[in-house]
Amino acid sequence: MxxxxxxxxxxxxxxxxxxxxxxxxxxxxxxxxxxxxxxxxxxxxxxxxxxxxxxxxERSLQEANFVMEAKAHIQLFHQYFFNLPPDDDYIKWTLGKALYMADGTAMKQKQAMEENGFYSDIISSSAVCTIKCDSIQFNEHDKKFKYFGTQLIKRRSRDLKRSIITVGEIENVPRTQNNPHGLLITNWRTLENKDLDY
Incomplete structure (x- = not known):
């Protein structure tokens, strides 16, 4: 037991x-x-x-905010390209910032505007150009956009209001200090640049 x-x-x-x-x-x-x-x-x-x-x-993927970032990039590019005071150094600086955000099509348009005397006319007439974004249509599938803006050109003699419509495409590129959104505008061209009223 x-x-x-x-x-x-x-x-x-x-x-x-x-x-x-x-x-x-x-x-x-x-x-x-x-x-x-x-x-x-x-x-x-x-x-x-x-x-x-x-x-x-909080971290988020770029794809989650792609449409918002693309529209911000497009708007910032147009502000750099079309907001121009009568200051040669400042014009060169803003256009330089804009050219980091787009491919050679923006450079071609800048050269065409230089050849037509647009920038020298701004400086000689002490004009101030500002642009206001009316709307941006963006298709996220084919990454194409259409920008609608109103540009105001203030001169001593008169003010001029212009309608500006541009189109282009967006490509992803690495983010840099000069291109914080990591996007590049390609095939950019102006469809409409006409006077609205005085």
Missing amino acids: LIQSLEQKTKLALMTVVLTLAACTVICIFTVYQSSKLISEERSQIYILDGDIPFLA
């Missing part, structure tokens, strides 16, 4: 030890897995400091 009781107690103790070891192993594996998962999630998050307070910045 004592021997059977001793055998049962030994089996029970052995079984308890084996189950405890198995449970500890499972708990350790689960803890290591969860910890590594948590560390990789934390490493993928970006925090922005405002003074001493960290704020979690």
